[in-house]
Amino acid sequence: MDYLSAAAPIARLIEEMHKLPGIGPKTAQRLAYHLIRTSKEEALALSDAIAKVKETVVFCAQCQNITDVDPCALCTDDTRDRTKLCVVEQPLDILALERAHAYKGHYQVLHGAISPMNGIGPGDLKLQQLVDRLAKGDFKEVILATNPNLEGEATASYVHRQIKPLGLRVTRIARGLPSGADLEYADEVTLSRALEGRLEMS
Ligand SMILES: [Zn+2]
Structure with missing residues (x-):
């Protein structure tokens, strides 16, 4: 794997982090490198929590909560x-x-x-x-x-x-x-x- 193709997924992760409210480019980088250093289990626990929320949480049709x-x-x-x-x-x-x-x-x-x-x-x-x-x-x-x-x-x-x-x-x-x-x-x-x-x- 060359340097650029290894860097592309990291760039994508940083980009996704940067889309979150209150996360500037510097913090996005810090979070992305933290996730790279952290254990696979811990990083996947985060992605699993995000996936679960998107699967199970909806807006109430009445109050929109x-x-x-x-x-x-x-x-x-x-x-x-x-x-x-x-x-x-x-x-x-x-x-x-x-x-x-x-x-x-x-x-x-x-x-x-x-x-x-x-x-x-x-x-x-x-x-x-x-x-x-x-x-x-x-x-x-x-x-x-x-x-x-x-x-x-x-x-x-x-x-x-x-x-x-x-x-x-x-x-x-x-x-x-x-x-x-x-x-x-x-x-x-x-x-x-x-x-x-x-x-x-x-
Ligand atoms: Zn409601």
Whole structure:
């Protein structure tokens, strides 16, 4: 095997690593060389975990949360309030809100936030699923719990405009959260306060 044909698989691995969020070219190289040095078992355990996730994890057809059963456990939980729908950017935000034990309604995941700088527009979010669900369900209040940063605020305003014609109560989580912070990193007390202090969107 010549040098170039041996290097091609490494280059490919680095390229794949570089596609992951938050992984720059340097880190991608470091991770790739780590995997080359590590035992075959360990490296294959990683690729197996990735394959398993892609085989078994799906989006819940109702809330778009990640799940291995569709509809997910949250959507089929009869003890939850079917009149409230909390809209979040990412599945991890649901985990944060559930940890805070401050909310017992249903959820809807947008899978992103509007960010013109990163080329993410409304069409890249799962917005139609939200509108469809609201049109069908018995929801009375929609809580917009997108992150308290530029993208999150832009997304909340956009979603508000889209669902306004439905005539539901639309609220936005309070600014108790440090501005610019992500929901998923907020502590439980702060999250509970942000939910309790939510304000009607005009
Ligand atoms: Zn669900």
